[in-house]
Amino acid sequence: MTRLPPRPGEIIGRTRSVDFSWNGRRVSGFEGDTIASALTAAGVRVVSRSMKYRRPRGYMTNDYWDPNALVQVGDEPNVRSAHRLIEPGMAVEAQNVWPSLERDLRAVTGPASRFLTPGFYYKTFMRPRWLWPTYEKVLATFSPGGRIDLDTPHRYHDKRYIHPDVVVAGGGPAGMAAAIAGAEAGARVLLVEHFHRLGGHLLWGDDSDRALAGELVAEVADAGVEVLTDSTVTGRYEDNWIAIAQRNHPVAVERLIKARAKVLVVAPGLIERPYVFAGNDKPGVMLSGAVRRFVNLYGVRPGAAAVVFTANPEGDAAAADLERAEADVTVLDARRGENIVRALGRGKSIKAVEVADGRRLECDLLVTATGWTAPTSLLNMSGDRPVYDEVATRFFPSAPIGNVLVAGGLAGDGTHEQLIEHARTTGRLAAARARSVAYSLQAATARAKAVSGSQPGWPTDTRRSLPRHPHPPLFRSATHGLVDFSEDVSSKDMLGAADEGYDSVELLKRYTTATMGPSQGKLETVNTVAVLAEALGRTIGEVGTTVWRPPYAPITMGGLGGPMYEPVRVSSIQPWHEANGAVFMLAGQWIRPDHYGDPSGEVLNTRRNVGIMDVTPLGKFDLRGPDVPKLLNHLYINKWMKLPVGSVRYGIMCTEEGVVLDDGVTARLGDHHYMMTTTSSGTASVWEWAENWLQTEFPDWQVHITPVTSGFTSINVAGPESRTLVRRLTMDVNLDPAAFKYMQVRTGTVAGVPDCFMWRIGFTGELSFEIHVPAGYGLHVWEALLEAGEDLRVRPFGVEGQRIMRLEKGHFIVGQDTDGLTKLPALGMAHLLKLDKHDFVGKPELLWALADTSAPVLVGIQPTDPSIVPDEAGQIVRPGTDEIIGRITSSRMSPTLGRSICLGQVLPEASKAGSELTVLMTDGRRITARVMAHHAHFDPEGERVRG
């Protein structure tokens, strides 16, 4: 047991123990413990295996970036155990070990490491190619990820869009000071801290550090700063679009915050850099910060006999912390020229350290404090290219852009007072610059509150630069060790890659995969550059660094996706459909009744009696203005200048290429008032198409187009008894055949609802009335029709019934019976084409298309065997060959005719009535079918529809 007596700054609650399991074994910790601190307190030293060589690994950095800390928690893989807090009952397991963490048989790759050089995979598994499936299976078992359970229930992920004046990335002393000053200067500030609480390194510091942290935290609260802890600024994009992953949301697993900040202050502190030497990945080798966090935050002593190799005050402080924790401590001071050579020991822990002067020091803990990596990630994303400082031995920003400011260790060194004063100045500068940006935004936005005063100037940066403290250049010892712990890439691998010619750090990175593992360069970037510089005989500054890209910290796919909001549309009759057994289908975003249990029965009832259908999704546009006929004339292939008031006309629209775009009917309701309908799926594109012509080519035409699809509930009443039924509910409209003819429109009162309009058209091929009711009363009219027509055997029919009836009637559907190449003549509708019009969309191409005798044409088709329904999209081939000459576009069993019927596109040579076709079925059969004289299989003369 290595749990220490209570420490003054610890953040665990010792009065509440928390039980969880580790690899099936019960472990106890305290509230506030991370998995790492609880396991270490319980004596666990090995928590994972390395990716390639399966070497045992223990905690090294003891924070979010620890490359050895990924574990499986329940069904969640890749949990960062040095960050995740323990919860009662949590099941924690080592991930991707086989058969166990203690004995991973794949560790046999370790002795072969000398052969597993960079590029080994690329070079080895290329040949023989037929073995690749086997290679793939074996290599997949080495994948470092955890176990994904495909049955994991989807959990709630959230999103939030905010527009703060200032976002401060990093809640250490500098970040807090900047946030406080910014807020006190009047800015709305969002402070984002990666750890579970504010304070940064002050949290694991001495009494004065913690006191300072406490003061700053109190000031943050007083200043009204919005604080997000356990959250990370994961990316900075154009115009300060900031992505923040919030992991501790009360109701969501994770929340992605998209913040449009006027100014970003980058104050993430520094990340401690590992040292490269033989055995540097063995359990028991830790960085100084890791030790300080274990001891001071969690009251855990990570070793009893420690060697501390230090080059800076943090290392010195770690040694002092261990001494206070009653560990045996030996200090090796790099500033005095001391150095370490290798860590010794196998299995669970190191046993000793070999020192450069030849000594061998027995220990179970080796602590290194050899320098810092500046996490310049957000600056990289802002376009900055950091530069290396040979004295401070780390990278610094070069020239960040004006709405991105830097504070804290990223900007320089100094006393707490110096760093905090610099940060406060940064916060005030950020607030001032945010005011200038806000003024511009407000002044440019009509709806915003009116601005007062003149535009504030862009404040200049008058901050005094922070000093840079010298630090020994410690990257690699005399031996080789790991540079990238996530990817098992050693300094020896990197020198070999450099020998192969990879002399650019960007290429070296991709070839060796150094910096490409889960820690994404946080720990290994500087060492990677340093080793390459050593190989090339150049300076680190000359080699330069890699470019850090988003995300700075991982975000789950769920977090990126956010809540699964998928819009759907319903008509006002939806409650009735739901209550009356409708089986629904999704048509675009519309939820529509496909049928009510018996689509064939619905067809027969409509043919014999009367049926009603909810056709609300039919696109509807209110067109007003004196130039509407000009617009219709331009968009449709037929003529519209003389459509009488009260009449309806069918039209087909084509693209400029002559391809069929949409079809529908348009009614003239008044002198300058028309109602246009489109296909349900074409509504949006037709609106855009019409507006595009109006706004770009004919801005002088006086036409207002208003979409009213949902404003009217549309009900198709079809069947021989439809007139009788509609008459029972309609006032002020003469429904006699002579007074209200086929393809006419009337406006009247239906079931007490005024301002309904109805027209006589017939997609089903039956006498039918399409009634359009103001949507707030749609359900009422629907129910009234059902009640009034009970004795007429009125029944609803769904989309499937309509599809069958329209196919029986031979009506094509744009997008089903046509495709992106189908031009008007192919539909057999060339008679609608009015080439004597001055101009219309597609006219030149249609002139060509009319002369084209090679394009497929749409024909009615009936299989020889009436019981066989060919598959839609089934290929039509030339008899006795596999040469494709067409395809079935629509097919159904017709309950009216008692046989299968189709529409299809075939080459002209096979399109004559009576031609015999061969249709391929998906089960491999070939069936014969015959081309019909008409598209219509039923009532080709149209007697019923005109009834």
Add this chain to the structure above:
Amino acid sequence: MADIPTFESTVPAPYVSYAGVPMESGRPDSPLTLRDVSSVTKSIVRAGPETKACHRLSTPFGAARTEDGVLIIGQRPDEWVLTGHGSAIRALTESLDRSGHISIIDGTHNSAIFRLTGAGAASVLEKLCSLDWRDLMTPDGAAVSGSVAHVTCDIVRNDQDITPSYLISCDRSYGQYLFAVILDAGHEFGISPLDMLA
């Protein structure tokens, strides 16, 4: 022949959030409420900048103001939405000079309108829409258009006394979805659905 029926709400009770959580009808004095107010009369007026109607409405694009009980919303360039009681709307539209190219369309049934009211209303919108809901950028009387949970909506800040309130309008067919989504987003803030006012 039946009388003119009651206007049907786009959101039939009982109310259920998008996540499937049943939600009880709340009281009007709840701190955060969502109510279907779709039955309000709406007129869409389209008139060019040269028309007298445009000058008469005198509400710029992006702003809304109330006149004689009618909320006049400058929803798009050369397009206004008038909402309010039917008689007040009629009085205003009948007073408009019809010279020039002008259209007046009854939009009552075309859209669903929900009123989101409460101190936390902006926090709910922040979860669903990327616009800036702070007072400076969208004060009382601001009219905006944007995507709310992937649905195109028109939103008007129309405070109730001093309580922030937003009228969120979408195509009627999306109403049921949008209401459920707003309830879902507002769940963490204690949102209560209210029954539609007749």
